[in-house]
Each structure stands twice: as structure tokens, then as C-alpha cells.
Amino acid sequence: MNCKRNQKWLHLYREGELSGRRAKSLNRHIERCPECAAVRKRIARMEATVGRIRVNAPQSEHPEMIRNRIMDAIASLPRDSRRAETSVAQNDGLNPKWKSDRFGRFALGILFHARRIRFGLAIAAAMIVLVFFVQESMILSRISRLEDRMSTVAMNPAAATPMRSGIPLTLAGIRNIPEAAVGAAAIGEEWITVRRADIETLLRSVQDSRRFNALILKIIQKQYPAIRQLDEEMFLDSEKVIRLLRENPMIIRQFLQSSETGGRT
């Protein structure tokens, strides 16, 4: 058993404060743990002091005088004063701050009873944040590498070399890429969103990913003669295709238009 938690329970020593089962397990632990046994002795000394205060209840020195003041006060109240004010009975909260703090009281109970839950939640939250940042940084780093490569290729097409490490462009592959990576693209001053759904529509219309890549390559080469020498294999990297589509959403439009008319660019 955990000593820190036990020492917390040791402070709830009076009748009705701990369940019988917990009290038994606590006693069993104390028999084996000298540290907790010492804490219990210290708590018992404190309780002895508190007990002496308990039995010496403070008494008013002039109770009769207070009673007379009360009786005088109620005698001087107008007849209709009873019930006339805001009801104390109805306002049975201790204090407005506490009354409204129902969630706080619930949370306090949870924190007291399950410190481990709090610890677990904190760890889970930290993990979620960590995973999010790692994922984001990986995406940004990939985009950055692709941007570098594309700019190199655009400036010097001869430098283009096929990238073979990419993920084959499939529906499943696209779905694994976060929506944020598909993102929005700026053309001049106009922002156009390229949605994952658009790309999925393209893929559905062309079942063969190689054929799809060839089509995209054809469109890009038509639009951008400077990157004519791009290798088709390069487009097997799905992220690169997405990057290109994101930067040039009209490619999708053209393709969709050509699909609607049944043609092939």
C-alpha cells in the first residue's frame, strides 16, 4: 500500500469517516509500517489536544441578557415582518460562492478520493499535446523538404531526380494524411481550399494510382513547362502530389472538368 495515501486516510480517524474495509487494510498496513505507525501516534496526540478543547465548550457569560435582547427584538418587529424578507430557509446554501461551486465541490471530492486519476489525466493530456506537436513538426518538416526540392527542380529541371521513398498514392494513404496537410492554397490574393474529399474523388475516378499520377503529371507539365522533366515516379510520393495540388488547385478543377466531360486533358 502507498504510505502517502495511507497517511492521508490516517487523518480520518473518527467513527464513520472511513469504511470498515479501508480501516482494516489501513490497520494491517500500520502493523507492518513503522513510518505510518509513527504518524498515527502524532495524529493521536493532536486528537488528544482537540478532545480537550471539545469538552470545554465556550459558554456565554450572559445568556439571559442575549435571550432578552432576542425577545425584545422580535417583540419590536412589525406583525407582517415574518416571511416578508427573503427566506433564509429557502436560501439554504451556506454561502453564494459555495452554493454555485457545485462542480468545484465535486472536483474536490474527486481529487481527494482519486489523486491517481488526476495524475493519469495530466499524463494523458501531456501525451496528447506531445503527439500533436511531434506530428505537426513532422508534417512541417516534410512540406519544407518538398518545397526545397520543388524550388530546386523549378530553377534547374536537370537537377530533378526521382524520389523513391514516398508512400504510394492510394485512398488509404490519403486518409492517413491529416486534413491540415491538405490545407488551403493561395493563388494571388485568392484563397482556395483543396479538400481531402476532392483528392479522394479524383482517386475514386481513376482506380489505378499510376494512371492517376500520369494524368496529374501531364497537367502539371502542360501548366508548368519549366518542370517538364519531372519523373513520373516522383509522383508516387502521395505527399508530394498533395503538395502540388495544394499549391495549384486549378489542377483539380481542370481534372474534374475534364472528368465531367469524359475527356482526358
Next chain:
Amino acid sequence: MNAPGYELFQRSRNGDAEAFRRIVESHQSYAFAIAFRFLGNEADAEDVVQESFINVWKHLADYDPRKKFSTWLYRIVANRCLDCIKSRNRRRESGPMDPEGVDSRQSIEDPEKTGDDRERLKLVNALVRELPEKQRLVFILRDLQDLSIEETSGILTISKASVKSNLFHARKFLRERIEQLDKKGL
């Protein structure tokens, strides 16, 4: 704590001041003890008791006789104590210990106590008043006034878990401070 008889209530509700005086007599000392232990000042505690019973008189018609009278009364007393602290804070008073308070009177009630013991109890009483308001009320009701967890929860309208949590923090604080006093040889 026996609830006043049904007849006394009915008579009080009908405006019988003498019946109400008997209700006051039976609960006054307990109400005073809560207020004094919370506030540490006799004059303030007497004011709180007085205001509480006047409120009870005004609202007797709202009281549900199926519920425990003491729970209702002590809730009102606790409310008045908190109001008193607020009013003190507004006046920027620190709420000093009344030199004629409980600690000095313990010697009269228990003449066998030594001077050192009286001094120690006085210090512990002062420590109780260092507790945050909520913890202080819980500790006073449960540990000094000897009410059950259920009664304390009912008076303060907080959950039993919250009572235990506040109780734990209050006792831990007091234990640590009492141990510090012990180390200093007080």
C-alpha cells in the same frame, strides 16, 4: 440535540413569544459555541446568535418540521458567521482574539488545568481560527461540536466527500502546527 417539541413550534408559528423563548433556551448555548469558536470574539458571537434567532423567528413558517431543527438553525448561524467575517474584512479589522474569550474561561470550568495547558489550548484555539473559512467550519462542527459527517454535510450543504476532504486538510494543518508548538516546548 433534541428538536423543540411540535407544540412549541406550532405556538411559536402562531406568534407565541414565550414558546419561542423556550426554543431559544434549548439551542442558544450550542449556537453560541459554534459562533464563538468560529469568530473568537464574544461580542461578535453574541450578535451572531441574536441575529440568527431573530431570523429563525421571522422564517418559522418556512421551516419544514420533518427536518432536523438544529441543522436549519446551525446553517443560519454559519451564514451569519460568514457575514460577520465579511463585514470585518470590509472594516479591515483583523478579528483579534477576545482576551475574555474561551481560553481564559477554561480555567474556571476546569480548575485542575495548569497554566501551561491553558496556554497551549489557547494557542490551538487560535490555530483553528487560522484555518480557511470552509475548513474552519467543517472542523468546528465535526471535531469541536462533535456532529456527524452527515450532519456537517447537511448544515454546510456540501457533499460528504467535501466534508472529509476539508476535514483532512484542517487536521493536517493543525497537526503540523501543533507539532511545531511541541518543538518549541509550548
